[in-house]
Amino acid sequence: MAAITTIELVLLTVISAATPLLLAATGELVVERSGVLNLGVEGMMLVGAVSAFIVMLTTGSWALGIVAGAAAGVIMSMLFGVLTLFFLANQVASGLALTLFGIGVSSLLGIPFIGLPIDKLPALDLPLLGDIPILGPLIFGQDFLIYFSVLMIVVVHWFLFRTRSGLILRAVGESHDAAHSIGYSVIKIRFLAVMFGGAMAGLGGAFLSLSYTPMWVEQMTAGRGWIALALVVFATWKPGRVLIGAYLFGSVTILQLHLQGLGVQLPAQILSMLPYLVTILVLVLISRNAARVKLSAPGCLGQIFHPHS
Amino acid sequence: MRKVLFAAIAALFCVAGSTAVLAEDPLKVGFVYIGPVGDHGWTYQHNEGRLAVEQAFGDKVQTTFVEFVPEGQDAERVIRQLAVDGHNLIFTTSFGYMNPTIKVAKNFPDVRFEHCSGYKRADNVSTYLARFYEGRYVIGRIAGAVTKSNTVGYIASFPIPEVVRGINAFTLGLRSVNPDAKVKVVWVSTWFDPGKEGDAAKALIDQGADILVQHTDSPAPLQVAEERGVHAFGQASDMAAFGPNAHLSAIVNNWGPYYVARTQAVMDGTWESGDVWDGIADDMIVMAEFNPNSLPADVIADAEATVEGIRSGAIHPFAGPIMDQEGNEVVAAGENLSDGDLLGMGYYVMGVDGSIPN
Numbered sequence: 001m002a003a004i005t006t007i008e009l010v011l012l013t014v015i016s017a018a019t020p021l022l023l024a025a026t027g028e029l030v031v032e033r034s035g036v037l038n039l040g041v042e043g044m045m046l047v048g049a050v051s052a053f054i055v056m057l058t059t060g061s062w063a064l065g066i067v068a069g070a071a072a073g074v075i076m077s078m079l080f081g082v083l084t085l086f087f088l089a090n091q092v093a094s095g096l097a098l099t100l101f102g103i104g105v106s107s108l109l110g111i112p113f114i115g116l117p118i119d120k121l122p123a124l125d126l127p128l129l130g131d132i133p134i135l136g137p138l139i140f141g142q143d144f145l146i147y148f149s150v151l152m153i154v155v156v157h158w159f160l161f162r163t164r165s166g167l168i169l170r171a172v173g174e175s176h177d178a179a180h181s182i183g184y185s186v187i188k189i190r191f192l193a194v195m196f197g198g199a200m201a202g203l204g205g206a207f208l209s210l211s212y213t214p215m216w217v218e219q220m221t222a223g224r225g226w227i228a229l230a231l232v233v234f235a236t237w238k239p240g241r242v243l244i245g246a247y248l249f250g251s252v253t254i255l256q257l258h259l260q261g262l263g264v265q266l267p268a269q270i271l272s273m274l275p276y277l278v279t280i281l282v283l284v285l286i287s288r289n290a291a292r293v294k295l296s297a298p299g300c301l302g303q304i305f306h307p308h309s
Numbered sequence: 310m311r312k313v314l315f316a317a318i319a320a321l322f323c324v325a326g327s328t329a330v331l332a333e334d335p336l337k338v339g340f341v342y343i344g345p346v347g348d349h350g351w352t353y354q355h356n357e358g359r360l361a362v363e364q365a366f367g368d369k370v371q372t373t374f375v376e377f378v379p380e381g382q383d384a385e386r387v388i389r390q391l392a393v394d395g396h397n398l399i400f401t402t403s404f405g406y407m408n409p410t411i412k413v414a415k416n417f418p419d420v421r422f423e424h425c426s427g428y429k430r431a432d433n434v435s436t437y438l439a440r441f442y443e444g445r446y447v448i449g450r451i452a453g454a455v456t457k458s459n460t461v462g463y464i465a466s467f468p469i470p471e472v473v474r475g476i477n478a479f480t481l482g483l484r485s486v487n488p489d490a491k492v493k494v495v496w497v498s499t500w501f502d503p504g505k506e507g508d509a510a511k512a513l514i515d516q517g518a519d520i521l522v523q524h525t526d527s528p529a530p531l532q533v534a535e536e537r538g539v540h541a542f543g544q545a546s547d548m549a550a551f552g553p554n555a556h557l558s559a560i561v562n563n564w565g566p567y568y569v570a571r572t573q574a575v576m577d578g579t580w581e582s583g584d585v586w587d588g589i590a591d592d593m594i595v596m597a598e599f600n601p602n603s604l605p606a607d608v609i610a611d612a613e614a615t616v617e618g619i620r621s622g623a624i625h626p627f628a629g630p631i632m633d634q635e636g637n638e639v640v641a642a643g644e645n646l647s648d649g650d651l652l653g654m655g656y657y658v659m660g661v662d663g664s665i666p667n
Contacts, residue, residue, distance in 0.1 A: 009515045013508055020504070107345055114347045115528075117551045120536065213503040213529040215551065218345035220527075222502035253505065257512040260495045261462070263663045 010254060011138055015146060016212055018250030020045070020204040020221075022149045024228035025235070025242045026156055027200025032232055033160060034193035035173035035300035039095025040080055041201050042225025043102020048073040048202030049209035050106040050113070053216040057118055066145065066206050073202020074195050076102060081194040085187050088304050099225065107218045114216060121145065121211035145207045150243070152200070157239040169193060173298035176305040186305050204228065230279040236295040336398070338362060338572055339391035340374040341384065343403035348501060350526030350545040352376065354562040355402045355425075357546075361565030362572050370572060380405025385412060392417040398575045400568065401425065410434060421580050423571060426471075428652075432582055437567060440588030441471070442478035442651070444560030445522075446626035447596060447615050448542045449482020451557055452490070452520045454608045455540060456483075459490045462513025464523040464530055466500050468665050470654045472524050478626045479522055480660045486611075492661045493518060503529035514539055520557075531555055540603060547597040557604060558612070559597035566592055586648065589619045627651065632659040 024041050031038050051072035056065030080098050083089040121143045132140070160166040169189055172179045176186045204224070209216055227249065235241035286297045340359050344352035359372050373396065378387050384406045391399050392413055400423045401410045407427035414422045414434045422434040430436055452461050461483060465472050480492050493516065495509045507529035510521055514537050521541035523530045528551040534541035535552030543549065543559025567587065574580040587593035596616055599609040618624030629640035634657045640646050657665060 006515055009511070013511045013515075017504065017508055107347060111347060115349055115550055117528075117532065208504065213507050213527070213532060215503070215528060215532065217349055217501075217503060217527055218347040219501070220503045222499070222504060224504070254508055254512065257495050257497070257505075257509045258516070260663070261493050261512050261516040 008138060010258060014247065014250045014254045015138075015142065017253055018246040019146050019149045020207045020212060020224050021228050021231060021249060022153070022204075022243060022246035023145070023207060024201045024204035024225060025231040025246060026149070026152050026239065027197035027204075028228060028232045029235070029237060029239060029242055030156060030160070030169070030200075031193050031197035032301055033173045033237060033298055034169050034190045035176055035298050035303065035305075036084065036190050036194055037091050037095065037302040038077065038080055038098070038194060038197055039092060039229065040076065040098025040102065040225075041197075041228050042221055042223070043099035043106075044073045044076045044198050044201035045205035045208070045221045045225045045228075046102045046106035046219065047076050047109075048205030049220060050110045050205075050216055051202070052206035053118070053209040054109065054113055056210060057113060057116060062121055062144075062210070065210055066203065069206025069210075070199040070202045073198040073200070073205065075198070077194045077198020077201070078191075080198075081191045084304070085190055085194070088306070091302050091304070103219060110216045110218060114218070116216070118210070118214050120214045121207075143211050145203060145211060148203070149207075153239050153243045160239065170298070173300055176300050176303070180305070180307065187307065190305070201225065201228075230276055233279045233282050236282060237297060335369055335371040336366070336572065336576055337394070337396040338370055338372045338568075339394075339396035339399040340372065341378050341387055341391070341399070341401045341403075341406060342374060342376040343378065343380065343405075344501065344526070345376050346374070348526055349528060349548070350501070351562070352402070354545050355400070355564055358564030358568040359400075362568045365569045366572065366576075369576070378406075381409070385409035388413045388422075389416075392420045396420065398423070398572060398580075421571075421575055430582055430584060435571075435582050435584065437585040437587070439562055439564075439593040440586060441560060441562070441594060442474050442626055443588040443619050444594045444596060445475045445478040446482040446619070446624075447612055448522065448558060448560065449479040449484075450486050450615050451599070451604065451608060451612050452479070452522070452540075452542075453483040453485065453487035454611065455557065455604065456487065456490055456520050458517050458519045459487065460517045461490060461492045461520045461522060462510070462516070462518030463492050463494045464506055464509045464513070464521065464525055465494050465496050466525050467498065468496065468667070470652060473657070473665060474651055474654045475524050476661060477654065477658045480658050481626055481631065482615075484660045490660070494661060494663055496666055497525060499525065501526045503527040506530050507533045510534065510541075511537070528552075543597060549597065549600070554600075554603055556597075556600055558599050561595045561597050563592055563595045589616060590622070633657065634659055634661065634664075 024045055028041055048069040052065045052069030055068035080094055083094045084091045123141050123143050168184055172186050172189050180186050208220055231242055231245045234245045286295050342352045346352055346356040359374060362370055363372055375387050378384050388409055398421045402425045404426045407424055407429050410422050410424045411429050411431060414431050418433055424436050426438045427436050463476055483490050495513055497505050497509050506525045506527050510530035510533035519539045521530050521534050523544045528548045531541045531548050531552040534555035540557050541555050542557055545562050547559050547561055549556040599612050625645040627646035629644045630638055630642040631640040633639050
């Protein structure tokens with residue numbers, strides 16, 4: 001029984017480690033599927049985290065805090081959208097700038113809120129079901145954002161591959177000229193996708209500051225935005241694989257800590273490198289054209305769309 | 310991109326510089342920080358020291374700080390800029406600023422430099438560091454008295470002598486009151502990642518630790534301790550707000566008195582280069598409140614007595630006999646480990662589980 005309890009505790013930790021990555025990566029996946037590369041995930045997460053924390057602390061409402069996190073992410077992403085889609089700025093540079101900007105803005109907004117603790121985002125109380133041994137706490141004892149992160153994978157998969165709008169979004173990502181020539185508004189569709197990405201990154205940040213480590217400290221994302229970006233490539237732009245990737249990465253991180261506690265020495269640095277290694281591998285593979293198609297990389301990813309050319 | 314960055318930095322200095330015109334000829338004191346002032350840990354405490362200087366001298370000083378300065382080339386640029394701007398005294402507060410500080414100091418013989426945690430000095434470069442390990446010995450004794458599972462979890466950053474020394478000092482304190490207790494160390498390979506520190510805390514608790522100690526900078530482990538109903542110690546600053554029941558005490562880095570004294574010395578013209586390694590006796594290390602709600606009175610009394618003992622010199626955390634993990638005697642009875650050996654410490658003492666990663 002003790003062993004089962006330990007495994008259960010480990011799994012609980014894995015779930016919470018994976019969730020911020022999953023939320024942010026799901027958003028970025030949709031953005032990239034529409035042909036836009038937004039490297040500002042880290043910045044959007046930070047602004048989401050600080051906004052969610054501030055609103056939660058001042059209003060006392062979890063719901064408002066979560067909404068504020070998403071809204072802040074959307075505002076950040078709209079900045080990026082305006083720059084890259086309307087003013088045709090370089091996406092890579094704008095994304096990097098967005099991250100730097102997000103670091104600064106979140107630090108500035110957060111100054112009065114450092115060192116103030118809040119309670120943890122409560123688990124949704126499902127009576128009866130939550131009392132089932134082992135599975136109860138794992139499956140039915142989580143907070144809203146954790147359920148939401150998994151639900152969104154299903155929703156995004158359904159949207160991209162089962163709806164007409166999803167097909168259009170993918171078409172825009174594959175060939176913006178073709179989509180444009182048959183009358184779809186490339187800019188509008190991409191802008192909406194970018195906003196969705198911002199909302200999800202903001203929620204990832206909100207999860208950090210409300211549930212994972214309920215507090216605000218500067219740069220608390222500690223690089224999770226970059227891992228989320230890597231996960232999208234790792235998953236070869238498929239929602240199901242983002243889920244697997246996020247949980248795999250969460251498990252590796254947590255197991256590594258447990259193994260150390262048990263006295264097993266593993267090179268921690270190598271394990272932390274793993275998702276990036278796989279990302280590089282995928283990037284190398286997709287530099288071959290045939291592989292690119294097979295790995296479903298969006299054809300127009302990162303390319304600027306000139307509407308009248 | 311480079312040009313834009315440069316312009317941004319130049320603009321920043323213009324803003325910093327423009328405020329200087331207001332006061333009449335104040336002494337300008339500059340600070341270079343590795344992290345954000347809002348890290349609630351290492352940099353936060355250095356900034357508290359800066360504020361203490363402002364408080365002590367009012368209009369007579371003008372302080373400037375530059376945060377988030379990466380170690381290496383950028384550091385040199387920032388330090389040089391501070392010197393060019395007419396700062397008379399510059400504190401560089403991270404180990405990696407050592408070479409840049411020495412390099413800039415050569416070109417500005419009239420500017421005084423204070424480098425934290427390094428070992429290279431010059432006529433106008435002093436070094437200073439706090440004996441954090443003294444505080445770790447004190448919390449070790451508290452942990453030894455409080456632990457029920459006889460297992461303490463230690464969240465460590467990087468295997469450098471500073472951190473290893475802390476683990477050993479803690480373990481010696483722990484086993485001086487409780488010879489059966491042992492320390493489990495988890496290395497997280499970061500100074501600051503709240504999520505990962507919190508996860509390490511959970512892993513250690515799941516493996517039976519009922520006390521957590523950290524040598525990383527965020528309050529996340531303390532928060533986890535509070536949630537899981539175990540105890541923990543804060544790092545670098547008082548973190549009681551994050552775990553009112555869990556927080557037993559904290560080792561607080563108190564740079565204020567040193568910064569004030571050195572500023573005064575520059576004003577008086579008595580500043581000289583030196584090497585300072587102060588601890589509890591000089592108030593560079595201060596213990597946060599021993600939590601009266603979570604600690605029995607006799608444990609608090611013992612902790613206070615230990616602090617006083619270290620202050621008077623009656624207690625040395627690394628007093629022999631000390632055994633390493635294999636049981637070899639590294640310090641004989643009646644002897645204390647020398648400062649030189651302390652600074653280069655690269656082994657665990659008996660009572661620590663596992664081995665130091667290379």
